[in-house]
Amino acid sequence: MAYEKRFDGRAFEDTREIDAKAGVVKNADGSAWFKIGKTEAIAAVYGPREIYPRFKQNAKEGVLQCFYNMMPFSGMGDRVRPGGNRRSKEISMVITNALKPALDLSEYPNSAIDVFIELPKTDAGSRCASICAAAIALADAGIPMKDVVSAVAVGIVDGTVLVDLDYAEEAFEGEVADIPIAVIPSTGELTLLQMDGRISKDNLIKALELGKQVSLKISEVQKKALKEVYEVQNEN
Amino acid sequence: MSSEIIAKEKDIVVPGEVLAVGMDFLPSNGTYRNGDKIMASTVGLVNIKGKVIKLIPLRGKYNPKVGDTVIGKVSDILFSGWKVDIGCTNDAVLPLQEASSDYIQRGADLTMYFDLGDYITCKITNVTSQKLIDISANGPGLRKLGTGRLMNVSCNKVPRIIGKQGSMVNTIKEHTGSKIIVGQNGVVWVKNEDPVKELLTAQAIKMIEDNAHTPGLTDKVTSFLSR
Incomplete structure (x- = not known):
């Protein structure tokens, strides 16, 4: 039996509804809110600022530090224990690695750029939403970058290649592969590639191509959010 | 090979946007070259001077320069x-x-x-x-600041507060009689013997910061101050 119609009725190459806004945290140097379906992420950037502990500093370029945190009430099931855990530590690392290739931190030797990502609501694809939010926030903070990184999950559910799996699809009993990817839109470079499950080579190539196309659409939403900050000011 | 500018003067652009195609243009502050394209690397206003394309930054922390x-x-x-x-x-x-x-x-x-x-x-x-x-701190006008009001504004908006050859800050000084010192890092010191006028000065500076991207700002400030 093939997966012919998605649980929430959208087409296979459609993402959930996306929305984004820049400049939501007034005290931060740059910030953003990103929503995809029921998943929401708020990112706040502080810096460049002094780095502690001092042994982390790099005299050649700035250090990017991302902190991913799911809020206790964010899940659909039980309360998540507050504070870091193994999962959040790993995701913080992959987010840092996904954003770093797009940034130019040579202007900020011996300093840190801290990105705090909070998730008040999670369904699935929280690391992708975090990367999208963090990329907007970094651009809002005025950090030089090649492009605004966008991220989306692609995958396969019961033999069908599709984009942006939600929780019901991830939990589907059958053949499922969940592949979160992050893309630098202007060059098509992949900066994040992880996978849960199994997928054939042909389907993987198909899924990644689809993911790159969809990431361009997400990128448009991100860039619109960055510009909207100034449009509102113009109306006043 | 044909070259053309895609972005218009004073457009607001975001990182990754193509500003110009072709090798006839030069990337400057806030831009970079990717193959034959010139792209934006920060959020900013496009400024084209001859063959040089640069961005006037709208966001970011203060970048220290000698002489500031x-x-x-x-x-x-x-x-x-x-x-x-x-x-x-x-x-x-x-x-x-x-x-x-x-x-x-x-x-x-x-x-x-x-x-x-x-x-x-x-x-x-x-x-x-x-x-x-x-x-x-040794030079004309460099000193310890006494009593007065300190304001923090975004350092990217300091050029608007000062205006062309100090026109904006002089307008405020004329209308209110306040003493104003604007630091390039976005710290502004305001002093006036009359607390009402000091507040008015502070409000005018706040207004400039909020409306830094709109045209006709000097007129707006003048009408605000003469009210």
Whole structure:
């Protein structure tokens, strides 16, 4: 039996509804809110600022530090224990690695750029939403970058290649592969590639191509959010 | 090969946007070259001067430049100088010989000159590749600030507050009679004997910061002040 119609009725190459806004945290140097379906992420950037502990500093370029945190009430099931855990530590690392290739931190030797990502609501694809939010926030903070990184999950559910799996699809009993990817839109470079499950080579190539196309659409939403900050000011 | 500019003058662009195609143009501040394209690397306003394309930044922390006059807060006292917080990653260092025109004895009590928490206007004399900053408080107009009102504005909006050849800040000074010092790092010091006028000055500066991207700002400020 093939997966012919998605649980929430959208087409296979459609993402959930996306929305984004820049400049939501007034005290931060740059910030953003990103929503995809029921998943929401708020990112706040502080810096460049002094780095502690001092042994982390790099005299050649700035250090990017991302902190991913799911809020206790964010899940659909039980309360998540507050504070870091193994999962959040790993995701913080992959987010840092996904954003770093797009940034130019040579202007900020011996300093840190801290990105705090909070998730008040999670369904699935929280690391992708975090990367999208963090990329907007970094651009809002005025950090030089090649492009605004966008991220989306692609995958396969019961033999069908599709984009942006939600929780019901991830939990589907059958053949499922969940592949979160992050893309630098202007060059098509992949900066994040992880996978849960199994997928054939042909389907993987198909899924990644689809993911790159969809990431361009997400990128448009991100860039619109960055510009909207100034449009509102113009109306006043 | 054909070259063309895609972005228009004074457009607001975001990172990754193509500004021009072809090798006939040169990327400057806030832009980079990717193959034959020139792309934006920060959020900013497009500024085209001949063949050079640059961005006027709209966001970001203060980037220290030699010769800038800034307002800083004394954050630490060293053996022979002071550390001054001017809103950069590292605090700037004010050496003893640059602090004052009179001779300071070795081992003198440095708090006599500048104490912790004092605000001073100073000039940046040197910036290293590692962003270590030297400043001087010895020169015309450079001094410790007395009583008054301090405001923090975004350092990217300082050029609008000053205006062309100081036109904006002079307009405010004429209308209110306040003393104003604008630091390039976004710290503004305002003083007026009349507290109402001091508040009005502060409101005018706040207004400029909020409406920094709109045209006809001088007229708006003038009408606001003469109300």
